[in-house]
Structure formats: C-alpha cells, structure tokens
Amino acid sequence: xxxxxxxxxxxxxxxxxxxxxxxxxxxxxxxxxxxxxxxxxxxxxxxxxxxx
Numbered sequence: 001x002x003x004x005x006x007x008x009x010x011x012x013x014x015x016x017x018x019x020x021x022x023x024x025x026x027x028x029x030x031x032x033x034x035x036x037x038x039x040x041x042x043x044x045x046x047x048x049x050x051x052x
Contacts, residue, residue: 013052020045 016034018026021044028034031047038045 015050015052017048017050018045019048 014029016028016031018024018028018034018038018041020026020038020041024041026034026037027050028037034047038047
C-alpha cells in the first residue's frame, strides 16, 4: 500500500525573476544572485518575487 506521507500542500519555492530592459528574463533562487546579475547588466532591471 502506498504512503500519502501526510498529504498537505507542497512547500512554496521562492524564485527571484530579473527582468531586463532588453526583454531578457532570468530566474534566481536568491535575491543576492538576482541583484548581482542586475548590477552586471547595468542596474536597470527589475526584480520580482515569484512563489511557485
């Protein structure tokens, strides 16, 4: 017999999405990575939080 292992909802995964002015979209697992990539690209991008 299979195990339901508690059922319940899956844990939420937070992803930081960097949107650059040229249309490039990149996703990172930490704010620091997203911010560093934004600075390397000139600091003009926006970072949004996506909960998956």
